[in-house]
Amino acid sequence: MKIIGKNSVSQYISYLLLLLAVLFAIQLIYIMIGFTVSFYNFKTGNNILSDFFIIGTDVGWSKNEWTQQVDHMMKFKFFVPFTEQNVLTGMFNLGSVLNHIFGAIFITLFFYISYKFLKEISKENVFNANALLWLKRFGWLNIIYTAVTLATVPFTTKNIFAVTYSVIIFLFFGALILFIVEFFKKGLELQEQVDLTI
Incomplete structure (x- = not known):
């Protein structure tokens, strides 16, 4: 079986990535609903959908040396509907809240853009402008994710080194992809020259 082109591995992987993108998009919508409902419940004292979205100082975390430090703080816990x-x-x-929403948006876009790129290279004409466009977007997505995450570190956590260590790989990944985009551009130019010659 071929790696790229019609009826290739890339085509079947693109279907898997589309499925993952849809699942993560559903999860993103669910957690946004969860935060909205939780905020409403917090402000009004209501208990709307409290079986799915729990908010309070005790949301069922086990007691240990890390959770005891935040016993007095507001926490949330969201469940899969009709389960625990x-x-x-x-x-x-x-x-x-913003960190969780931003992370969910990133992972949804990560899988969707990956799907679009692999879908483009699953065509007969592998070197095409749309494939190049989606690959470029994928590279920039990783770079923007790293930049935004590092910019929000002072507001979300005290340990800047742990966050930097975990997201710096996305910066490298994005930069590497942008180099690959340039390589891809050369392939597209060569293919266009060959097509014109023929």
């Missing part, structure tokens, strides 16, 4: 399976949990403050 945890989807997301954390501190209920603006930095944490």
